[in-house]
Amino acid sequence: MTLLIYDDIFLQHDTGVGHPENAQRLENTVRHLKERGLWEQLTVVRPRAASIEEIGLVHPQAYRETIKKIADTGGGWLDADTVVSAASYDAAIHAAGAPLTAIDLIMKGKEKNAFCLVRPPGHHATPTRGMGFCLFNNAAIAARYIQSKYRLERVFIADWDVHHGNGTQDTFYSDPTVFYCSMHRYPFYPGSGRKDETGQGKGKGFTINVPLPADTLSKKYTELFTDVMEQSAAQFSPEFIIVSAGFDTYKKDPIGGLNVEIEDFRTLTEIVMKTAERHCHGRVVSCLEGGYHLSDLPSCIETHLKALLRR
Numbered sequence: 001m002t003l004l005i006y007d008d009i010f011l012q013h014d015t016g017v018g019h020p021e022n023a024q025r026l027e028n029t030v031r032h033l034k035e036r037g038l039w040e041q042l043t044v045v046r047p048r049a050a051s052i053e054e055i056g057l058v059h060p061q062a063y064r065e066t067i068k069k070i071a072d073t074g075g076g077w078l079d080a081d082t083v084v085s086a087a088s089y090d091a092a093i094h095a096a097g098a099p100l101t102a103i104d105l106i107m108k109g110k111e112k113n114a115f116c117l118v119r120p121p122g123h124h125a126t127p128t129r130g131m132g133f134c135l136f137n138n139a140a141i142a143a144r145y146i147q148s149k150y151r152l153e154r155v156f157i158a159d160w161d162v163h164h165g166n167g168t169q170d171t172f173y174s175d176p177t178v179f180y181c182s183m184h185r186y187p188f189y190p191g192s193g194r195k196d197e198t199g200q201g202k203g204k205g206f207t208i209n210v211p212l213p214a215d216t217l218s219k220k221y222t223e224l225f226t227d228v229m230e231q232s233a234a235q236f237s238p239e240f241i242i243v244s245a246g247f248d249t250y251k252k253d254p255i256g257g258l259n260v261e262i263e264d265f266r267t268l269t270e271i272v273m274k275t276a277e278r279h280c281h282g283r284v285v286s287c288l289e290g291g292y293h294l295s296d297l298p299s300c301i302e303t304h305l306k307a308l309l310r311r
């Protein structure tokens with residue numbers, strides 16, 4: 001009933017020595033899930049690549065071609081911390097394809113929910129600019145795909161990464177059909193995500209930002225998440241929920257650092273599932289964003305998966 005979308009191709013996105021967003025994050029997670037016997041309990045499926053048209057649901061052709069050209073010519077840097085290696089384009093179109101693979105299986109009614117164990121992550125990528133370790137916006141493409149292929153009108157994106165998902169916000173800022181809800185540390189990278197950023201034009205009121213100081217206690221954090229999910233979902237009545245699941249809110253994360261405990265990821269997941277059951281037949285696709293504690297990230301993801309599986 002719970003899908004795990006994964007492919008070794010994600011290990012080929014090479015960010016170089018000493019980069020926090022590295023292949024070991026996924027290697028350690030896969031090994032851990034196998035050791036814990038969870039791998040066999042999940043429906044593990046390899047992702048298809050997102051097509052040129054599907055990437056184009058969010059990113060203009062010129063931007064996608066730029067990323068491909070950098071990869072084809074051996075690689076290069078988009079900014080001080082965002083790298084495109086020779087294999088990154090191929091990894092990135094499969095990372096974008098992962099939620100699409102999951103959505104197709106869920107919409108066929110075969111599976112209930114999914115976690116996409118992918119890299120590169122996506123939520124900082126704006127339509128025209130990769131940044132913050134992100135090349136294509138996996139969650140944003142997924143939301144547009146649900147609307148264009150399945151004709152569902154209202155998609156909800158819950159982003160619990162410690163950083164504000166500026167790329168996702170930008171994509172849907174004027175759009176009343178995709179509700180973007182982010183809880184994040186503030187002030188912090190990338191600088192956006194103030195409380196008064198609530199959308200514009202027809203999209204006014206369809207973005208909610210909950211900026212939190214670094215010393216926010218985990219109890220307060222989960223209470224706020226519960227309130228904001230319940231209130232905004234009641235107002236919006238989503239037909240599908242996408243999660244930008246970052247695990248860099250974890251208290252020991254080397255670059256994130258709110259005070260979230262491993263067990264809190266169960267609470268967050270259960271709130272999302274409860275909301276999805278109330279509004280949209282339990283349809284949830286979760287995509288890995290951040291999470292950089294190499295030895296504890298696997299346990300954070302295990303906790304998230306067990307809740308998706310109800311174990």
Ligand SMILES: [Zn+2]
Nearest residue numbers: 161162163290
């Ligand atoms: Zn993050």
